[in-house]
Structure formats: C-alpha cells, structure tokens
Amino acid sequence: MSHLQREIEEQPDVIARLLSEQSEQAQTIARAIREANPAYICIAARGTSDNAARYAQYLFGIKAKKVVALATPSIHTLYQTAPDLSRALVIGISQSGQSEDIRQVLTDAKAQGSLTISLTNKPESPLAQQADYHFDLMAGEEVSVAATKSYTAQLTAIAMIGAHLVGDADMHTALATLPAAARDTIAAAGDTAQWIERYRYTDRLAVIGRGYNYCTAFEISLKIKELCYISADGWSEADFRHGPIAIVQPGFPVFVVAPRGATSEHAIDLLALLAKRKAESLVITNDDIPEGLARRVLKIPASLPEWLTPITAVIPGQIAAMHLAAARDLPLDKPRGLSKVTNTQ
Structure with a gap:
C-alpha cells in the first residue's frame, strides 16, 4: 500500500x-x-x-x-x-x-x-x-x-x-458525526479504480464547486495536477459560465461538487448545460441528481449540513486522483519535481 x-x-x-x-x-x-x-x-x-x-x-x-x-x-x-x-x-x-x-x-x-x-x-x-x-x-x-x-x-x-x-x-x-461520515465516504469510493480507467489518457479536465465547496474544486484540481500531471482547472460554478465553459466539448470530463444546500439549484442548472455539450460529469453529491445529467455520481453522506461537506466531498477527489495516477503508471508518493516541504520567500 x-x-x-x-x-x-x-x-x-x-x-x-x-x-x-x-x-x-x-x-x-x-x-x-x-x-x-x-x-x-x-x-x-x-x-x-x-x-x-x-x-x-x-x-x-x-x-x-x-x-x-x-x-x-x-x-x-x-x-x-x-x-x-x-x-x-x-x-x-x-x-x-x-x-x-x-x-x-x-x-x-x-x-x-x-x-x-x-x-x-x-x-x-x-x-x-x-x-x-x-x-x-x-x-x-x-x-x-x-x-x-x-x-x-x-x-x-x-x-x-x-x-x-x-x-x-x-x-x-x-x-x-464527521469521523463516521469520512469513513462512509471512503467506503463508498471502493470502485474508483475500475471506473477511473476510462480517463487514463485524459490530458485536461475541469473541477467545479461553489460556496463552501469552492475550496473543494481547487483542492481536487490541485491533487489531479500533482499526481496525474493533467491540466485540471478549478472553477466557481458562477465563474465557469463567464467564458471557461467554452472549453467543454463532447467527452470532456468535469468533476462537479454539488452537495445539497444553497448552491444546489445552480449546480443542477450547470449540469444541464454540460449535458447539452455532451460533457462527462462526475458529480460529488449527497443530493438527488436528475437522470441523464451525470456520467457517474460519487456519493457522500446525506447527513452532513452543507458547511461541513467540504471535509467529505474532497475525499472522492483524492481517491480518484490517486487511482488515475496509478492507471497512468505514475508515482503516488513522490510526484516528479515536488518535495513535501516547499519554503517560499
């Protein structure tokens, strides 16, 4: 391991x-x-x-x-x-x-x-x-x-x-309730190694979040960059509509962090736009996603209030980045050119 x-x-x-x-x-x-x-x-x-x-x-x-x-x-x-x-x-x-x-x-x-x-x-x-x-x-x-x-x-x-x-x-x-929720999230991601193989040769993707999970979009995109050497950009759902959505074409992978809460309606609307562009949406959520809007739903526990979901919602992204790096035969613990401590001045 x-x-x-x-x-x-x-x-x-x-x-x-x-x-x-x-x-x-x-x-x-x-x-x-x-x-x-x-x-x-x-x-x-x-x-x-x-x-x-x-x-x-x-x-x-x-x-x-x-x-x-x-x-x-x-x-x-x-x-x-x-x-x-x-x-x-x-x-x-x-x-x-x-x-x-x-x-x-x-x-x-x-x-x-x-x-x-x-x-x-x-x-x-x-x-x-x-x-x-x-x-x-x-x-x-x-x-x-x-x-x-x-x-x-x-x-x-x-x-x-x-x-x-x-x-x-x-x-x-x-x-x-957080420790149990984190355990449940890890357990729910047990099939990640199988489905992530589909994206082995992907060279770019987007990660979308908003509100409390704005941070989650940036953190998942950072893990994918570090581990998989893929150009993965994190965006606010709102900012993504202001131009960057133009990069989406059929088959383009998009992680969408969309837990139940104040941002839900806007996330569902974005998923509908992505579906029209034939993107492949990988949705991290504890909400109900209308049929046809997600290539895959990555579940997190429904019990957590929105303000705590960033602590669990990032975990499926961490696991996906790890398995994608393994599928690409890349080192998991020491990515090229990086060190654990970065001392900037």
Whole structure:
C-alpha cells in the first residue's frame, strides 16, 4: 500500500483525534478572537493550505459574519512592505510551518498589535512559534508529497474554531458525526479504480464547486495536477459560465461538487448545460441528481449540513486522483519535481 492511500484512509481517525483532543484549544482560540473583536480576518497560506483558507472565507463569513481576506505574502517579502493589519485577526496555515513568506505576514501583523493564530502539523515549527495561539493539526507524519489528511485536518480545525466562535450547539452536534461520515465516504469510493480507467489518457479536465465547496474544486484540481500531471482547472460554478465553459466539448470530463444546500439549484442548472455539450460529469453529491445529467455520481453522506461537506466531498477527489495516477503508471508518493516541504520567500 502506498503512503498516499494509507494517509487517505487515516483521515477519519485524524478527524476523530482532533475533535477529542483539541476542542479545548479551539475554545481558547475562539475566546481570544471574541475578546480581540477584529474588524476583519486575514489568512496567509500557500498551496493546499490556501484552499483551506478559502473554506475559512466561507465558514467565518457565513457563520460568524466576518469579512475574510487572503493575504498577499509577496508584498511582505519581495516588496518588503507591511500593509496595515492592526485591526485584523491574522491566521497562518501551513502543514509544515516552514514557509518564510507566511511567517513574515504573521511577524508584521504581530508587530502591529494584531492577534495571530497558526494552524500547522508541526508545533515546533517557526510559524507555530511565531503566533500568539497555535492549533496543532495532530495528523501525524504525512509522508506522501500530495497532502490529504493534513488538508482535512485543517478544514476540521477551522470548523471547530468556527463552531466555538459562534457558540452554536447544533454545529458541535454536526461536528461529532464527521469521523463516521469520512469513513462512509471512503467506503463508498471502493470502485474508483475500475471506473477511473476510462480517463487514463485524459490530458485536461475541469473541477467545479461553489460556496463552501469552492475550496473543494481547487483542492481536487490541485491533487489531479500533482499526481496525474493533467491540466485540471478549478472553477466557481458562477465563474465557469463567464467564458471557461467554452472549453467543454463532447467527452470532456468535469468533476462537479454539488452537495445539497444553497448552491444546489445552480449546480443542477450547470449540469444541464454540460449535458447539452455532451460533457462527462462526475458529480460529488449527497443530493438527488436528475437522470441523464451525470456520467457517474460519487456519493457522500446525506447527513452532513452543507458547511461541513467540504471535509467529505474532497475525499472522492483524492481517491480518484490517486487511482488515475496509478492507471497512468505514475508515482503516488513522490510526484516528479515536488518535495513535501516547499519554503517560499
């Protein structure tokens, strides 16, 4: 078994461990945020962690009604300029905690008196040490270059902090169902190796999501790029209509992340447009999809509320990327030209 497969399968246990052992830290961080009462939130991240930041934009924006911006680390490093973050909560997200540019954002923010928080899988890392508060992702060593369990751990951490920040008992109840939902999602994807063979020679595809699952579209597309060396672009369902849909031709594969929720009606409408263009839609959903609109439906548990579906919806994409890479006879744990820790400045 590859490290990648093992780490995908470890995700339910990682989520369960976080919920069991890090609830108090999530509560402490939420209390600090309430006391600081920031005017807005700024999140610094790169790569997979940047997709976790996209999730935070929607979760904190919808549940906590906070304005959430993504940082521009190059301003802090290459241009040696520190924007005014004095009224912000600044969060740094990184699996390794090693990226100098992410740490510089927090350094500048802290010098201005901002509350700073880090989410890393390495509590001894420079980023973890730099922040006022650190949330340990407790994912264990992640050997595969393509991040999987650390990503869902980041999403879970954000969801936990958000639930404590809002103080909503229903959110905590829903969080408790996550480990089982992740296990069920992995089990439901057991036939992926067989059906993914159809796309072995694909050289481009699109991944579509919206709302809470905007991040999922970007993360699945990143996993396919990293593991399969395919030009896979992530799009918002809304943005995809503004031009990029022109690339769709008969047989073009499109992953559509379409769980039940506020985006459902728009996702179904897009699937109808894709069907007219004879695209092959691979739909990740817990909703009912009208007959004829999906080449294949990749099921996730129906029990989760929309705000938690990014944690399960990404898993069928991770598994599809892994099996597609295997079908193309590509290395699963060490894709060409990549390393586990990327230290950008």
